[in-house]
Amino acid sequence: MKNYDHKKIEKKWQKEWEKSGIYKTPDEKRGAENFYTLVEFPYPSGNLHTGHWYAFSVPDIFARKKRMEGKNVLFPIGFDAFGLPAENAAIQRKINPKKWTYENIDYMRKQIKSMGASFDWTREVITADPEYYKWTQWIFLKLFKKGLAYQAETPVNWCPKDKTVLANEQVASGKCERCGTEVEQRQMKQWMLKITAYAEQLLSGLEKLNWKEEIKEAQRNWIGKSDGVLIKFSISNSQFSIEVFTTRPDTLFGATYMVLAPEHPLIKTLKNKIKNWAEVERYAKEAKKKTQLQRQKEEKDKTGVELKGIKVINPANKEEIPIWIADYVLGGYGTGAIMAVPAHDERDRAFAEKFKLPIVDRSLVDKDEIIKKVDGQKQTQYRLKDWVVSRQRYWGAPIPIIHCEKCGTQTVPEKDLPVLLPEIKDYKPRDDGKSPLAKAEKWVNVKCPKCGGDAERETDTLDTFVDSSWYFLRYCDPRNANAFAEKAKIKNWIPVDLYSGGVEHTTMHLLYSRFFYKAMYDCGLLALPLRGKLEDEPYQERRNRGIILGPDGQKMSKSKSNVINPDEYIAKFGADTVRMYLAFIGPYNEAGSYPWDPHGILGIKRFLDRVWVLAASKFFALNPQAGSDASQNLNAARTLHKTIKKVGKDIDEFKFNTAISALMILVNEIERNWKLEIGNWKLFLKLLAPFAPHLTEEIWEKLGNKNSIHLEAWPKYDQKLIEETTFELIIQINGKMRDKFEVPAGISEAEATGLTLSREKVKSILGNKKPSKIIFVPKRLINFVI
RNA sequence: GCCGGAGUGGUGAAAUGGCAGACACGCUCGACUUAAGAUCGAGUGCCGAAAGGCGUGAGAGUUCGAAUCUCUCCUCCGGCACCA
Numbered sequence: 001m002k003n004y005d006h007k008k009i010e011k012k013w014q015k016e017w018e019k020s021g022i023y024k025t026p027d028e029k030r031g032a033e034n035f036y037t038l039v040e041f042p043y044p045s046g047n048l049h050t051g052h053w054y055a056f057s058v059p060d061i062f063a064r065k066k067r068m069e070g071k072n073v074l075f076p077i078g079f080d081a082f083g084l085p086a087e088n089a090a091i092q093r094k095i096n097p098k099k100w101t102y103e104n105i106d107y108m109r110k111q112i113k114s115m116g117a118s119f120d121w122t123r124e125v126i127t128a129d130p131e132y133y134k135w136t137q138w139i140f141l142k143l144f145k146k147g148l149a150y151q152a153e154t155p156v157n158w159c160p161k162d163k164t165v166l167a168n169e170q171v172a173s174g175k176c177e178r179c180g181t182e183v184e185q186r187q188m189k190q191w192m193l194k195i196t197a198y199a200e201q202l203l204s205g206l207e208k209l210n211w212k213e214e215i216k217e218a219q220r221n222w223i224g225k226s227d228g229v230l231i232k233f234s235i236s237n238s239q240f241s242i243e244v245f246t247t248r249p250d251t252l253f254g255a256t257y258m259v260l261a262p263e264h265p266l267i268k269t270l271k272n273k274i275k276n277w278a279e280v281e282r283y284a285k286e287a288k289k290k291t292q293l294q295r296q297k298e299e300k301d302k303t304g305v306e307l308k309g310i311k312v313i314n315p316a317n318k319e320e321i322p323i324w325i326a327d328y329v330l331g332g333y334g335t336g337a338i339m340a341v342p343a344h345d346e347r348d349r350a351f352a353e354k355f356k357l358p359i360v361d362r363s364l365v366d367k368d369e370i371i372k373k374v375d376g377q378k379q380t381q382y383r384l385k386d387w388v389v390s391r392q393r394y395w396g397a398p399i400p401i402i403h404c405e406k407c408g409t410q411t412v413p414e415k416d417l418p419v420l421l422p423e424i425k426d427y428k429p430r431d432d433g434k435s436p437l438a439k440a441e442k443w444v445n446v447k448c449p450k451c452g453g454d455a456e457r458e459t460d461t462l463d464t465f466v467d468s469s470w471y472f473l474r475y476c477d478p479r480n481a482n483a484f485a486e487k488a489k490i491k492n493w494i495p496v497d498l499y500s501g502g503v504e505h506t507t508m509h510l511l512y513s514r515f516f517y518k519a520m521y522d523c524g525l526l527a528l529p530l531r532g533k534l535e536d537e538p539y540q541e542r543r544n545r546g547i548i549l550g551p552d553g554q555k556m557s558k559s560k561s562n563v564i565n566p567d568e569y570i571a572k573f574g575a576d577t578v579r580m581y582l583a584f585i586g587p588y589n590e591a592g593s594y595p596w597d598p599h600g601i602l603g604i605k606r607f608l609d610r611v612w613v614l615a616a617s618k619f620f621a622l623n624p625q626a627g628s629d630a631s632q633n634l635n636a637a638r639t640l641h642k643t644i645k646k647v648g649k650d651i652d653e654f655k656f657n658t659a660i661s662a663l664m665i666l667v668n669e670i671e672r673n674w675k676l677e678i679g680n681w682k683l684f685l686k687l688l689a690p691f692a693p694h695l696t697e698e699i700w701e702k703l704g705n706k707n708s709i710h711l712e713a714w715p716k717y718d719q720k721l722i723e724e725t726t727f728e729l730i731i732q733i734n735g736k737m738r739d740k741f742e743v744p745a746g747i748s749e750a751e752a753t754g755l756t757l758s759r760e761k762v763k764s765i766l767g768n769k770k771p772s773k774i775i776f777v778p779k780r781l782i783n784f785v786i
Numbered sequence: 787g788c789c790g791g792a793g794u795g796g797u798g799a800a801a802u803g804g805c806a807g808a809c810a811c812g813c814u815c816g817a818c819u820u821a822a823g824a825u826c827g828a829g830u831g832c833c834g835a836a837a838g839g840c841g842u843g844a845g846a847g848u849u850c851g852a853a854u855c856u857c858u859c860c861u862c863c864g865g866c867a868c869c870a
């Protein structure tokens with residue numbers, strides 16, 4: 001039989017594994033070190049796509065190998081079930097978001113199981129379950145009591161299509177990260193989390209993390225730290241002064257004018273003194289109307305209006321300089337005011353040239369002395385803004401707050417948690433900035449927990465990113481009804497040893513959950529120290545995976561009709577082939593992108609068929625000693641042990657592609673020379689087991705084994721066997737390869753030189769020239785310099 | 787503009803100071819076959835009949851030796867960006 005019946009085999013073993021519970025992870029296991037490997041849980045969109053396969057089935061290879069190495073591996077999965085897209089889809093189909101979401105979960109769970117991944121399903125977590133979001137609300141209240149959650153009137157990003165506010169992180173180039181609609185700026189009262197209080201820790205924490213530089217750098221850019229100085233400029237003939245933030249106090253002598261952001265509060269204060277008030281007001285209004293995107297488009301084309309009638313004094317030289325308002329200065333950064341130094345700053349120069357303002361080219365002065373002279377205050381600014389977490393949408397965890405006219409903002413008492421999301425008829429979002437929950441009067445009207453009088457519930461729900469900021473902790477103790485997780489159980493697993501996920505979460509989920517973890521730590525919610533490793537960072541190691549493109553090398557999308565449906569390929573070739581093909585397609589530890597090659601997958605299918613043919617031949621079972629030639633047996637064993645070393649190392653480094661190529665080389669050799677004895681064949685099967693769990697399990701059983709191959713120990717290589725007794729000596733002349741021949745491993749330089757010089761080819765190239773220098777590298781090469 | 791990553795056959799890619807292109811796809815030829823988009827075998831960087839030469843984005847440098855290290859430049863991808 002040439003092809004194996006993947007449908008039968010894969011179904012059989014998936015059932016069997018579920019029945020025997022071999023992937024169930026105990027909290028602790030005698031003699032086994034705990035190891036937590038995490039993949040980002042999926043959003044229940046309704047269908048598993050190639051990206052999911054790539055995200056789950058490839059790290060499964062790693063999890064399986066760690067388990068075979070004797071680690072007690074936590075490899076959990078769940079669903080990030082609240083959120084906008086599911087809600088939008090449900091509204092479109094005119095069905096209940098809850099129904100839609102949970103039906104999707106049921107379907108996707110089946111699909112995920114068809115991968116044959118070694119997830120422990122008994123730890124499954126669904127963020128939309130009241131048992132889960134009870135604790136999301138509980139943690140929110142802890143943050144509130146610590147002063148890390150607050151409600152404030154601020155300018156926010158409003159998506160007019162999704163009809164909700166968005167966090168800064170959810171706006172990309174001025175557009176809604178979910179639907180691509182241009183966002184508007186609105187002034188609204190919103191719930192925020194004080195992530196800025198952790199800016200410095202989020203930055204410094206990166207130093208000790210074993211993460212790729214590009215991930216750390218993206219977070220650093222996002223946090224955007226800059227060290228500078230606050231300098232006061234007094235307004236002439238007035239008691240007022242204006243503070244500016246600058247990183248270049250050394251250029252203070254060159255400051256020839258000042259610019260305020262159009263929304264700077266002092267503008268209104270000084271209304272009476274401003275002679276051209278009408279003009280100023282008009283400009284400020286227009287600037288306010290512009291979206292982020294418009295401002296960006298107009299970049300470099302500077303606009304502005306002078307505040308006529310007032311001047312400020314440059315504290316360095318006491319000269320009076322004019323004040324302008326211009327939208328190239330941002331209200332939300334620094335003090336919302338700058339000293340403009342056209343001689344040293346490109347933007348200031350462009351502005352000065354347009355409005356004919358003086359450009360004074362002065363030499364720089366000493367930073368520290370000038371700071372002292374003008375009484376400057378050193379200050380650090382961050383680009384990072386507080387995280388807006390309230391959403392004017394139905395499908396999310398209700399914010400557990402009650403508003404009482406008498407007592408103000410009150411927290412829902414712990415005993416009343418969870419605040420259940422009520423069933424309502426109309427889920428549609430509204431234009432007025434209110435959640436659809438506002439219409440659920442019965443639910444909204446409550447008694448104030450403090451005074452017992454009439455009060456109203458907060459009707460906004462929490463951003464989905466809040467739900468996912470702590471899910472990795474819940475996996476440690478997923479069914480606990482009395483705590484989000486027991487401290488002792490957290491201690492078993494946290495920090496996560498290896499977190500694999502998508503690059504798109506670098507400045508969203510990854511940053512948020514680091515913040516959550518640090519904040520929860522400060523609230524005393526975590527047991528520390530944890531496993532003697534990192535104290536205040538949740539993820540020891542993070543690796544970003546790449547993305548799978550369509551066969552045309554473009555991002556998969558329905559409009560380009562280049563979408564690969566993994567289900568089709570599973571039906572055709574089986575899960576083992578699909579997962580192994582994805583592992584083979586390119587290095588997983590680099591965030592590259594790889595086109596799906598419909599032909600390429602055939603290579604893996606052929607490989608697995610060949611393994612099956614080898615196994616089905618019963619050659620190994622019948623010939624425990626395999627070939628009769630001892631030296632051939634030794635060579636085969638040597639290749640095998642080299643492969644053990646290579647595959648083990650490559651899996652650890654997420655270089656699954658080269659691990660598979662090593663396995664292919666081994667199989668090519670077995671087929672050519674046909675000399676593996678049964679013990680060695682079994683070692684090979686164990687190497688293949690994490691990659692093709694179903695196929696290897698079937699062959700393993702056919703060999704008469706009673707226990708699963710996945711419970712076997714990962715093979716150890718024999719170092720002595722790997723060490724070669726001879727090697728191929730490369731002969732270089734002036735660094736160019738000219739010849740090579742087999743020599744004993746321990747050959748001396750003198751012996752090697754003698755043997756090399758006696759070779760015909762070398763003689764003919766050297767002629768009667770004498771080498772001026774000979775470089776001999778043991779076990780590699782000899783180089784003659786002439 | 788600042789920062790980070792990357793550029794290697796027709797394609798996905800190996801090799802991180804020592805034989806460039808492992809492994810796989812594709813392609814060519816052959817075998818088996820009624821058949822082949824199945825399977826097996828041989829070949830496959832470029833030029834050349836061969837000997838040989840050339841070749842890792844471009845150019846320089848370091849080195850006995852560079853895809854790999856250094857510098858300059860070009861291109862692509864990503865983060866930030868009128869952030870003072």
